[in-house]
Amino acid sequence: MLTLLSDPQALADLLGTSLRLAVPIAFAAIGGVISERSGVFNVALEGCILGGAFGAAVGTYLFGTPVAGLALAVVVALIAGLILAGLAVGLAINQLVAGIAINILMLGMTSYLARLILGADATTTMPGFEPFALPGLSAIPFFGPILFDVDVLTYALYLLVPFCWWAIYRTPWGLSLRAIGDYPVAADSAGISVPKVRTFAVLISCALAGMGGAYIVLAQVHVFTENMSAGKGFIALAALILGRWNPVGAFLACLFFGFSDALQLRLQFSAPDVPYQLFSMVPFVASFLALVVFAGKVRPPAAIGTRYIRGGK
């Protein structure tokens, strides 16, 4: 443990791993921020990550390029988003139930279709996005190679965080989003279509989570396996709460979770005689602790989880 911190190379490796583990969660968490700011719980983030991973694998497999994979990842996640929006916004079904249903659907569908489409090729690694160094920035000592020698999706995430912050806090659209999440009746009476904004928010949210899934396949493991999202969507939900429904906060929370995940991987290697399952718990315990420590000061969007029906008292 101590050697880890005193050895710059080991530390750089650890931080690099943290970042890589944080990226998919961060995409989903920022998506979740957008959806929850509009008052819709997006429990389906998990299913969207999985759907995105599946789409990325299939797209890349069929068309031979990761760009097609990314596109299909977004399409699959958008389908999940359409279902969620249709159920939770259109039909005003309980948002949590709708989200869980999508997660289960995605798990079954992707496993089945992956076998059908990828078949025996499921274990062959496929092309993905390779890291490339940004001239100048990557020359920064220590942090340069960690932050600025990464793949295109990670760079996209760097831009996404400030962009989302700007969109939420500095645009009329963001104002509508925040208003609808707090008091939809007020937004409705101001002439904003609550279902439209919510549907759009859910779609964006799912698309981003799908990109997170695509990242896992295209930039990390280069194969698709069943249930490979493995709870990342739920960690993202915790991260967005920890980040106070703010995209920057959510991103930082994801880095924290990524770090605790990277740390447990390191610990597994450094202490092989300890059952690895113990270390696997670290990120989850960390998320518990973080939520407990920061609980109380958190004020979620007031209308979150509630359906909105005009004229309903």
Next chain:
Amino acid sequence: MADNVLSLHGISKLFAGFRALDGVDMSISRGTVHAILGENGAGKTTLMNVLFGLYQPEEGEIRLNGKPVRISSPRQAMTMGIGMIHQHFMLVDSLTVAENVALGLPGQGLSLDLDRIAARLAELSHEYGFDIDPHEVVWKLPIGMRQRVEILKVLFRDAEVVIFDEPTSVLAPNEIASFLDGLRRLRAAGRTVLFITHKLDEVEAVADDVTIMQHGKVSARMKVAQTDARDMARKMVGREVVHDRMDKGDIAPGAPILQVSDLVVEDARGIEAVKGVTLSVRAGEVLGVAGVDGNGQAELANAIVGLLAPKSGSVLVDDADVTSASVHVRRQRHRVSYVPEDRHHTGLVLDFSIAQNAMLRDFTAAPFSRGGVVQTRTVREKATDWVRRYDVRMRGIDQKVRFLSGGNQQKLIFAREVESDPRVLIVMQPTKGLDVGAIEAVQRTVIAERAAGKAVLYISTELEHILTVADRIAVMCAGEITGVLTPDEVTTERIGALMGGLHEGAEA
């Protein structure tokens, strides 16, 4: 008819077979203040929601400037120049004034230009004599200021017709005068004001025309100048209303039951809302607490019933110190009953039935439950008995409380709190949003409790209602009791001074 900015012809609106509006005809002249008068449940609010595009009428025609129009959404209503100030404000508490105004404002670019909006708001605010900081967060503003924000929102959108739904029901007496001034200024600026109310004096004070509604129909229309309050009242309720003080009967008050000393209470933001209040209420006495809304009355009531823990001071009920007792202990063992200000959030579970709400106070104890099992039959018998005796108008005791009118909801709460045979009854703003008939029922109940030897603390911003029931009146300002008067000593000047914070004596 050319000067009619808005006219309605045979408007009907049905809710699940119930005719909330039944063939309403109405015409509103340009540049006037037009009052729509009616009791709760007369269909006034439904009518306004039709005009604002929130509801679609099943029958009838709306004409704007002589042309038939279909108002399909609030956005469309606004582009047509119809603005509405709802009874429950349509403001997002977590946003600033400027952000609330910017919300849904058409013609904004990609980026939010709050500075431009704030500047224009400051101009408008100055023009109409409102004193609003555009960058203040809404939850920090008192109610009267929030209403001004609502008005600014509508003015910002250049509305020609401004609809107010029960605008004064949330205001304190001194805020009402400046609000009515605001209406006059709107009229002077050439806007048309539609103003829903059940307060006769306000109609007399500002309106040019009045349309009176009863049971979803128009029962009368007239010029205000050609009528008087008694006539309007008769047409509104269909009978003469007693406006004068009720005959309470003389009761010699007994021993003090509720004793509050040096109570200091902080509000949710950690600011001292009650600063050392001392009062005592004796058996068979109604102590009124008057004052402008938001001067610590809510915190005082909450601290007495146990919803807020006081910072210092004590609360005694029958000489037992309950300062640190739980709500449950206070209500069950010390028999403190509470009619809260907010019926919807604190008083009732809206999606529960009438019967379920009736047992909400005492469902853990006999006769409502025995051995941990709710006695459904007893509950239903009690509920049936109460709704009959307290005149709760409903379709059946299984109806959801949500669908009762405000007055009937309040009667149900009173039934529940009073039938538990309390020692102390705390009532907070009990007449808010109620019509004349329901107010009378509430006051009769309070006076009956007084006759039964209960200690009643009656907190309200409606001075006249306090005068009707109270034996003594304590006036609160800025968290302190500024003076205590008997009803006979009350003069407008004196009580106005006390409400404004000029001290006379500090114990009730």
